[in-house]
Amino acid sequence: DVKVTQSSRYLVKRTGEKVFLECVQDMDHENMFWYRQDPGLGLRLIYFSYDVKMKEKGDIPEGYSVSREKKERFSLILESASTNQTSMYLCASSLEGTSGYFTDTQYFGPGTRLTVL
Amino acid sequence: DQQVKQNSPSLSVQEGRISILNCDYTNSMFDYFLWYKKYPAEGPTFLISISSIKDKNEDGRFTVFLNKSAKHLSLHIVPSQPGDSAVYFCAASYSGAGSYQLTFGKGTKLSVIP
Numbered sequence: 001d002v003k004v005t006q007s008s009r010y011l012v013k014r015t016g017e018k019v020f021l022e023c024v025q026d027m028d029h030e031n032m033f034w035y036r037q038d039p040g041l042g043l044r045l046i047y048f049s050y051d052v053k054m055k056e057k058g059d060i061p062e063g064y065s066v067s068r069e070k071k072e073r074f075s076l077i078l079e080s081a082s083t084n085q086t087s088m089y090l091c092a093s094s095l096e097g098t099s100g101y102f103t104d105t106q107y108f109g110p111g112t113r114l115t116v117l
Numbered sequence: 118d119q120q121v122k123q124n125s126p127s128l129s130v131q132e133g134r135i136s137i138l139n140c141d142y143t144n145s146m147f148d149y150f151l152w153y154k155k156y157p158a159e160g161p162t163f164l165i166s167i168s169s170i171k172d173k174n175e176d177g178r179f180t181v182f183l184n185k186s187a188k189h190l191s192l193h194i195v196p197s198q199p200g201d202s203a204v205y206f207c208a209a210s211y212s213g214a215g216s217y218q219l220t221f222g223k224g225t226k227l228s229v230i231p
Contacts, residue, residue: 004160033218040126042223043161043206058218090160105151106219108160 003027004109006091012115019078021112023091030096032074033106034058034066036087043090049074050096081116088113120144121209123222132231136194140207140222143188147209151219152181152192155204164205165192197229 007022025032033048035058045058047066055066063085067075074093078085092106122141130136140150148169153161167174167181167190174181180193194201204226208219 009158035221040223043221045218048218092160105163105166107163108153110160111158113158 004091004093004107006089006109006112008112009110010113010115012117013078013081014117015082017078017081017116019081019114019116021076021078021089021091021114023074023076023093023109024072025074025091025093025107026072027093027095027107028071029093029107030071031094031106032068033092033094034064034074034076035090035092036060037090037111038087046076081114083116086114086116118143119223120147121207121220121222123205123207123225125225126223127226127228129228129230130197132199132229133196136192136197136201136227136229138192138194138205138207138225138227140190140192141188142190142209144209144211144220145188146211147220148212149210150181150183150190151208151210152179153206153208153221154201155206155224161206194227197227199229199231202227202229 004025031050034046035043044060049055049068065077089112091109094106151166152164154164155161165176165179167183183190204224206224207222210219
């Protein structure tokens with residue numbers, strides 16, 4: 001079974017703090033993703049990475065950065081947390097497909113509920 | 118521009134009846150579609166998928182139908198059970214070079230009433 005773990009289930013931070021969210025997957029997946037989920041807005045992609053040290057902006061990268069130093073670990077960084085970054089953060093990973101057809105199924109971690117006061 | 122739309126934010130169904138969740142998409146390049154199920158305070162879990170070369174895929178109580186001409190897919194759950202109560206997300210992707218992303222709809226909250 002694919003296992004994606006996130007460092008915290010619940011986190012409370014203050015405005016202006018630097019926040020690190022960690023994600024680890026144990027299935028040797030090439031691709032890793034960070035989303036946020038907000039009521040009525042669904043899942044929105046913040047950043048993704050398709051290889052070590054590679055990163056691509058998603059739909060809402062502003063106010064975030066990422067780091068992927070090892071294949072199994074993908075970190076999301078809030079440089080200076082703000083109240084509008086209060087959200088559920090979800091990490092996911094997927095396998096690079098073969099035969100010209102991506103295996104696009106993404107496997108999600110349990111999520112981190114971040115509250116910024 | 119929302120490329121994947123789930124127009125019903127919520128749906129209530131009696132236990133034992135059929136649940137039908139709908140999803141529309143606008144990008145004709147999408148060729149792979151997935152449904153995820155999400156309980157509160159948990160991450161989404163993969164449920165079922167379908168590629169554009171098929172029009173139906175079945176897995177136990179779950180069947181996904183794809184109508185490419187209408188750019189519409191639906192998830193049927195038969196029979197519905199109280200444990201199916203969750204938010205269901207439709208997602209789509211295309212197998213273009215460098216494409217790794219899934220585009221998600223906003224979700225439909227299904228409530229199965231005992």
